[in-house]
Amino acid sequence: xxxxxxxxxxxxxxxxxxxxxxxxxxxxxxxxxxxxxxxxxxxxxxxxxxxxxxxxxxxxxxxxxxxxxxxxxxxxxxxxxxxxxxxxxxxxxxxxxxxxxxxxxxxxxxxxxxxxxxxxxxxxxxxxxxxxxxxxxxxxxxxxxxxxxxxxxxxxxxxxxxxxxxxxxxxxxxxxxxxxxxxxxxxxxxxxxxxxxxxxxxxxxxxxxxxxxxxxxxxxxxxxxxxxxxxxxxxxxxxxxxxxxxxxxxxxxxxxxxxxxxxxxxxxxxxxxxxxxxxxxxxxxxxxxxxxxxxxxxxxxxxxxxxxxxxxxxxxxxxxxxxxxxxxxxxxxxxxxxxxxxxxxxxxxxxxxxxxxxxxxxxxxxxxxxxxxxxxxxxxxxxxxxxxxxxxxxxxxxxxxxxxxxxxxxxxxxxxxxxxxxxxxxxxxxxxxxxxxxxxxxxxx
RNA sequence: GCCCCCUUCGUCUAGUGGUUAGGACGCAAGAUUUUCAUUCUUGAAACAGGAGUUCGAUUCUCCUAGGGGGUGCCA
Numbered sequence: 001x002x003x004x005x006x007x008x009x010x011x012x013x014x015x016x017x018x019x020x021x022x023x024x025x026x027x028x029x030x031x032x033x034x035x036x037x038x039x040x041x042x043x044x045x046x047x048x049x050x051x052x053x054x055x056x057x058x059x060x061x062x063x064x065x066x067x068x069x070x071x072x073x074x075x076x077x078x079x080x081x082x083x084x085x086x087x088x089x090x091x092x093x094x095x096x097x098x099x100x101x102x103x104x105x106x107x108x109x110x111x112x113x114x115x116x117x118x119x120x121x122x123x124x125x126x127x128x129x130x131x132x133x134x135x136x137x138x139x140x141x142x143x144x145x146x147x148x149x150x151x152x153x154x155x156x157x158x159x160x161x162x163x164x165x166x167x168x169x170x171x172x173x174x175x176x177x178x179x180x181x182x183x184x185x186x187x188x189x190x191x192x193x194x195x196x197x198x199x200x201x202x203x204x205x206x207x208x209x210x211x212x213x214x215x216x217x218x219x220x221x222x223x224x225x226x227x228x229x230x231x232x233x234x235x236x237x238x239x240x241x242x243x244x245x246x247x248x249x250x251x252x253x254x255x256x257x258x259x260x261x262x263x264x265x266x267x268x269x270x271x272x273x274x275x276x277x278x279x280x281x282x283x284x285x286x287x288x289x290x291x292x293x294x295x296x297x298x299x300x301x302x303x304x305x306x307x308x309x310x311x312x313x314x315x316x317x318x319x320x321x322x323x324x325x326x327x328x329x330x331x332x333x334x335x336x337x338x339x340x341x342x343x344x345x346x347x348x349x350x351x352x353x354x355x356x357x358x359x360x361x362x363x364x365x366x367x368x369x370x371x372x373x374x375x376x377x378x379x380x381x382x383x384x385x386x387x388x389x390x391x392x393x394x395x396x397x398x399x400x401x402x403x404x405x406x407x408x409x410x411x412x413x414x415x416x417x418x419x420x421x422x423x424x425x426x427x428x429x430x431x432x433x434x435x436x437x438x439x440x441x442x443x444x445x
Numbered sequence: 446g447c448c449c450c451c452u453u454c455g456u457c458u459a460g461u462g463g464u465u466a467g468g469a470c471g472c473a474a475g476a477u478u479u480u481c482a483u484u485c486u487u488g489a490a491a492c493a494g495g496a497g498u499u500c501g502a503u504u505c506u507c508c509u510a511g512g513g514g515g516u517g518c519c520a
Contacts, residue, residue, distance in 0.1 A: 010520055019520090042520070101518065108516085117447045118516055143518050160450080169448060170516090177518045184520055207449070208515050231451085231513090238512060273458050275469040295458070297451045298513045305456075305470070312470090315483065343483035393479080408480035420481045 003035025004198050007061075007068075008188065010042040011053035014249045015060040017267060017301050018203075018233050018241045024268050025230055025294075026201045027066045031286040038195055039068035043075045044182045060250040064260050065282045072195065074187045080194070081187050084220065085176060088146070093219050094175065096142030097124035098135045120145070120171035141179075145172040146186075146216060153211040158228035158291040160204070165211030173212045189213050193222045204229040204296075230294050231271050236302035253306070257347030262310035271299030278313035280321070311346040322348070331355045333430065340426035357416045358430045364439040365413035372414050374400055376440035379433065389425035414440050 005026040009019060030037040039061070043049035061068070088094040099107070108118035124145070127135075136142075154164040175186040192200060200210075207229050217224040235241055241248070253263050265279045272293045279285045319335040326338065331351060341354040356362060366372050378395040380388050393411070397403050402410075412424060415436060421427065428436065438445040 008520090012520080045519075048519080097518095099518095104518085112446050112516090115446060119447095163449095165449085174518050179518085181518090183518070188520090202520095203514090204450070205514055206520085209520090234513065236456085240513070269469090270457060273468090276457060276471095277469070293458090295451090297458095299457065302456070308470075344481095390479090397479085403479065405480045412480070418481095422482075423478065424480090425478090 001198060003030055003033040004038060004196055005030045005035065005201055006038035006040050006192070006195065006197050007066075008040040008042045008191075009057050010045060010048075010184065011050060011057060012045065012048040013053060014056050014251060016241075016250065017248045020060075020064075020250055020263075020267055021230065021233060021271075022202050023061060023066055024064075024264065025228075025289075026199075027282075028268060028286045028289040029199065029201060029228075029291075031282070032289045035198070036069040037067075038197070039071045040191060040195075041071070041073045041075075042184050042188065043073060044184055044187055046075065046181060049075070056251065060254075063254060064250070064264055070195075072191065074182075074191065077187070077191070078182070081182055081190055084186065084190055085144070088175075088219065089144075091219065093147050094144045095125055095147055095172075096127075096132065097145050097174075098127070098132070098140045098142055099124070100140075117169060118171075119169065122147075122172065143174050143178045144176040146175050146212070146219075148172050148212060148215055153214050155210065155214060155224065155227050158199070158201075158226060159230055159294050160207075160296060163207070163210075163227075165208065167211060167215065170208065170212055173209075185209065185213065186216065189216045189220065189222075192225060193217070193220060197225050199226045199228060201228045201230065203232050205232060228291055231296055232298050233271065233301045234298045236300050236304075238298075238300060241301070248301070248303070257349050258306060258310050259313055259348065262306060262313045265313065266306045266309050270301060270305075271295050271297075276305070276309065278309055278316060280313070280316065307346065314345050314348065315343050317342065326351065333358065336426075337430060340430065341422045344420070344422045354422065354427075357418070357421070358427065360435055360445045362417040362439070363444045364415070364442055365417050366440075366442045367410050367413060369442065371400060371402065371410055372440045372442070375411060375414075376437055379437060379440075384429040384433065386425045386429065389428045392428075411440075414442075 007023040007026045009015070009023070015023070027037050029035075039058075041054055041057075043054070085094060104120075107121065111118045125147075148167040148170060150168050152164050152166055154162065157163045173185050174183060176182060191197075210227055210229070214224045233241055250263065254260075261279060261281070264282060264285060265277065268274070268285045268289070269276050272295065274288055274293055319338045322338065323335075325348065326333070329352065331337070333355060337355070337358065338351075341351060344354065345351055375396045378392060378399060380392050380395075393407060396411070397407055400407075408424070409419070412421065413419060415424065415431060416427065435445050
């Protein structure tokens with residue numbers, strides 16, 4: 001059996017750390033199994049769906065390397081859904097209801113006040129043809145509910161194990177709105193059947209939906225796919241994520257200089273028992289993916305951890321992986337430069353700082369002009385390499401008596417203008433004699 | 446309110462009816478860098494609380510507390 005998974009976002013917002021996880025998990029599992037990954041845009045809600053969100057979602061997935069094998073748009077498939085609706089009506093599984101949202105709301109509140117679960121009472125099932133005609137004559141239009149079988153629905157969840165849901169604890173789901181448009185429930189099932197989805201992998205917020213959807217699969221004469229409901233992500237203090245989603249969007253991570261592989265590495269490993277470590281390729285993440293490693297408890301997401309992982313990833317990144325990006329921002333320092341500075345950056349953009357230090361101009365910081373001038377006079381002759389720094393500082397130490405921090409700190413400040421930075425034995429040859437000499441004399445160059 | 450799920454170092458987690466309760470990230474110390482960062486090594490750090498079952502419970506049961514989810518003409 002070829003595994004086919006799907007990520008089915010509704011384009012009503014941007015991708016964020018919460019809804020990225022089902023995308024990643026579906027993708028990882030499909031790749032791990034040598035299967036296919038589908039992108040399905042669930043845009044049945046015409047009111048809230050926006051084309052710009054569709055583009056944003058694709059941009060984010062592409063950036064992360066989550067390529068999809070094929071794609072579909074639900075809004076282009078309404079004819080198919082219409083046909084299935086007729087079938088369900090003929091079966092008597094779909095029945096018209098006329099309560100307004102406020103009437104339903106009142107019913108729910110009454111039930112809750114009495115300590116009862118707010119399950120739809122199926123009053124519409126009792127309506128006679130004449131009553132329906134009268135309601136329609138009042139101008140009411142029906143919405144349509146799927147009549148659930150009063151039985152226990154069970155499945156073996158790849159994350160949660162044996163699951164069962166009493167259908168009687170669920171309201172008959174509304175499949176078709178009063179205005180004739182679809183809620184996600186039915187189109188989702190129809191498409192899962194048609195595109196031969198083998199595994200439905202989604203967040204545990206869908207567990208109750210699965211109970212109803214399995215019954216719809218059966219009503220349509222199909223076998224339900226395998227389900228997996230992964231744990232949800234919460235904020236760093238354990239709060240639900242919904243409040244902070246704007247600041248946790250994938251595009252904001254990108255704008256803040258996070259590497260795609262850092263976001264992938266982090267999102268794929270939190271809430272799982274895989275080590276939190278940077279992966280240089282998506283392949284390496286999918287290789288270690290299994291459902292057994294996913295936890296059932298909610299996991300906390302902390303942006304600071306992502307930033308740390310990002311820095312670590314950069315420190316491990318070989319020159320071949322970045323040379324095009326370096327050249328694209330005008331940095332032609334080659335592997336020598338990258339290897340010299342990569343351990344000192346937190347985001348890729350930080351290389352610009354060190355490129356500036358190497359190329360100038362920078363403002364040297366001179367704390368003791370006499371010391372720096374003496375050091376300048378001792379700069380070694382000939383071409384410089386990584387041994388020049390040692391030779392030079394030994395000479396300076398001998399002549400001035402300075403050692404340790406008192407020796408190196410002033411030289412670093414004069415040569416780079418900064419108190420921290422990469423090893424100077426690597427930086428000195430890159431800065432070169434002309435600039436080193438001028439900076440030690442206090443000249444900005 | 447009702448239903449479901451969850452709770453092990455600060456964080457993500459492994460694990461077993463008897464373990465020195467393991468790893469990763471972070472943190473601390475040491476080494477390297479004759480400085481900072483990087484890198485390496487070492488270390489500190491946890492079974493939510495209370496009952497019960499048992500020779501023995503972190504592990505099994507129940508209760509409590511805390512967290513998450515659902516309860517939508519959202520997905």
